[in-house]
Amino acid sequence: MNRKITPAKVIMAFILSFLALTMLVPLLNILAKSLSHPDLVHGLKGYHIVPRGFSLINYQVILAQPIVIRSVLNSLFITVTGVILNIGLTASAAYVLTRPKLAGKKAFMYFLIIMMIFDPGIIQEYFLMKNIGLLDNLWAMVMYKAVNVYYLIILMRFMENIPASIVEAATIDGAGHMNILFKVMIPLCKVPLLTVGMFYGVYRWNEFFHSSIFLTAKSNTVLQVLLRQFVVQSDTQVIVGAANILANNNIAQLDNGSLKAATIVVAIIPILLLYPIILKYYTSDVLSGGVKG
Amino acid sequence: MLKSLKKDRVLYLMLLPTLLFFLVFHVIPILGMRLAFYDYRIKGDNIFVGLKHFEKLFSTPVFFQILKNTLIISAMKIFLFFPLPIMLAIMLNEFRSGPFRKGVQIVSYLPHFLSWVVIAGIWIEFLSPTTGVVNLFLNQLGMESIDFLTDKSTIRWVLLASESWRSIGWDSIIYFAAILGIDATLYEAAKIDGASRGAVIRHIILPELVVTMVTVLILNIGFFMNAGLDQVLNFTNAAVNSRIDIIDTYVYRVGLGSSQYSFATAANLFKGLVGTTLIVSTHLLSRRLTGKGAW
Structure with missing residues (x-):
């Protein structure tokens, strides 16, 4: 300026x-x-x-711990499967709710907005997972927050702006709704879908509270929960292992702070990998200095 | 209705998974909140007890301390934090688009994408009495180290500071985009009038940001009952918990920690009802004043 x-x-x-x-x-x-x-x-x-x-000894040590590898794999599974589910449900719901002549559209929207603003809270969610047998099952965290209504509305705003003539042309060509969604809508909404997917992914990778409640078995631990035990609650045993501490061997003599730092870095790396894509699609206009009309 | 159900059956089928998801994972737990009016039984039917758990809740002195903590922490985060992203956006706008401005933006958005576990890990180091930067600086000034995380008088400020650190960049985007959207002719007119930069900020930029400011402020007030569960869980410890224990942490601890399911559900339902009322009314107010709602 x-x-x-x-x-x-x-x-x-x-x-x-x-x-x-x-x-x-x-x-x-x-x-x-x-x-x-x-x-x-x-x-x-x-x-x-x-x-x-x-x-690189700190990385060698933490990545040699089965629990660390296990938790990284669990987090990756929940994040990847979860985002696929997120995108599948959000995109098809957004497509349906932006069809102009759909009966009951308003009622659906009211229902979804109530879902957005009224949160049932952790106790009832815990009971639900227990009752349907998903407690201590990674699928509990995949199913949890499968649709975010706020993102759904963002996606609907984009789909509303796609000219009706494109959809009509595809209908005349004999395409059904599923075909139109996958072959017309999704390619046209690539950027908003990627953005929303990125936000879902960051949320899922970073989630720790519900994971710590729904997934209590050691083999189901996710990385953020392990990180919390180790870094925030200073429970060295979860990473270094009780046997190593007792024997006071080389591993136990390593600097705790450095081991914690290495674990934090492992938890940040996926975010740093996604960050350039987030910048490219979500904030490109404010970064380049012009607002898109 | 039946006719359109038949005609659009594929569409309804495509919406079905989403509706089922909400019915199972949202509606069932919401209906389950009626437990607040019952005594929980491990075996057999729960017993209806009316408002017993609410009466107990409102006669528990600790609950009022927790309500107070929630309101104070929220108020700090909403009102004291509020001007910071605006100031950042205005300052960024004073620099031409280039590596400096872009660099500051890219770095300042990043903390928004870090989990509270990671942020707490970073801040524990940051505020460490022995090796942390903040205390090393205080020592340089001849002051003694302060253990900010275990000091009752500083812990709420730590919550405010870490929240600001995490959100200042990301929250500045909406203001920065609004500034970029200002009509260039306004600036030219100011230039002809010989206005200083300060005058341009005061008389052109700030007035143009008012609508955004009002929207952001009102909508944030809607989330007053959420003082930040994830953050508190990662910054809390025995020494300071009484100062930053909020409704969400209380529900979690009393409910799942000590198995007082009905009582904790009552606290949660109270929070949910107040919170929902706030969100709906601030949404309506914002839509009335600025034309922009929460959704």
């Missing part, structure tokens, strides 16, 4: 840089900590972003 360099602008540049650093430095610090050599890591302070020495 303003090309002149004024004192106010210098102060603003300073504030913005400071803000960005408060977000960047802690993340880089954790990465540095996880990669530092165990003998040198004690000198690493919170503002250091370069590893002290270099070692």
Whole structure:
């Protein structure tokens, strides 16, 4: 906007840089900590972003723990299967609810909005999972939040804007609704579907509260729950293993903070992989400096 | 009705899985909330007890402390946080689109995508009394380290700060997009009048943001009863729990922790009814004032 360099602008540049650093430095610090050599890591302070020495031992140790691998696989299963279910249900519901002459459309919308604003709460959800036998079954977390009404409405806004003539042309060609959804609508809504899918995916990967309640067996632990036990509640045993602690062997002598840092990095990596796609599709207009009409 | 059911049966079939999902995973648990009016029995039928659990709830002093915590934490997060994303958006707009502005944006949106478990892990390090940046800075100033996470007087501020850290960038997007949408002729007119940058911000940008501000503020007030379960669960500890125990954590602890299912359901139903009333009324108010609702 303003090309002149004024004192106010210098102060603003300073504030913005400071803000960005408060977000960047802690993340880089954790990465540095996880990669530092165990003998040198004690000198690493919170503002250091370069590893002290270099070692992959922390990653080797955590990735050698069956529970870590198990929890990563569980999280991946819930996220991938869950997002497929999310997209399938959300896209077909959005398609149906944007058909102009559908009888009962208004009633369906009221029903869905009530579903959006009234949350039954954890106790009844727990009872439900127990009663239908999904407690301690990964499918409980796949089924949980299978449709987010807010995302459904976002998708409906896009589908409403697709000219009716396109759908009519396909109908005249003899295509049924399923065909129109898969061959016409979904290709036309690629960007909003990808965006919504991304949000579903981030939600599912990051979810920990319901997972910790629905999935209690050790073999069903998801990564965020394991991370919470280890990092937030400082339960070293869940990762290092009681036997290793008792024997006080090499693993138990590693720096706990570095092991925690490595586990955090493992939990962030999928988010960082998705992040460029989120930026590309969701925030591209505010990043490039123009608003799409 | 029957005729259209037949004609559009494929459409209704396509909607069926979604409806079934909500019936099973949402409607059944909502109906299950009637447990608040019953005594829970492990075997046999639950016994109807009317408002007993609600009477108990409102005569439990701890519940009022929890209600107070919920309201204070929500108020801090809604009102004290409110100006921050607006300030960020306005400052970003003062810089030309380029690597600096883009860089700040890309970095500031990122925390929104991290789980509260990860954020808590980062903040525990950040605020560590021995190696954390904040305390190292305080030590440089000659002050003693503060253990922010176990200090009753600082813990709510930690919640506010970490929430701001997580959301300031992401929440600035809506304001930044509104600023980008401002009619360029307004700026040109201001230029001809010789207005300073400060005057442009005060007299053009801020007035243009009012509708967005009102919408955001009203809709956030609708979520007053949700003070942030995931966040509190990851930042809480025995030393400070009494200051940040909120309705959601209380329901979880009393209900699933100590198996007082009926009593906890009563607390949850109370929260749900107040929360729903708030969401619906703020939605209607926002739609009336600004034309934009919550959905």
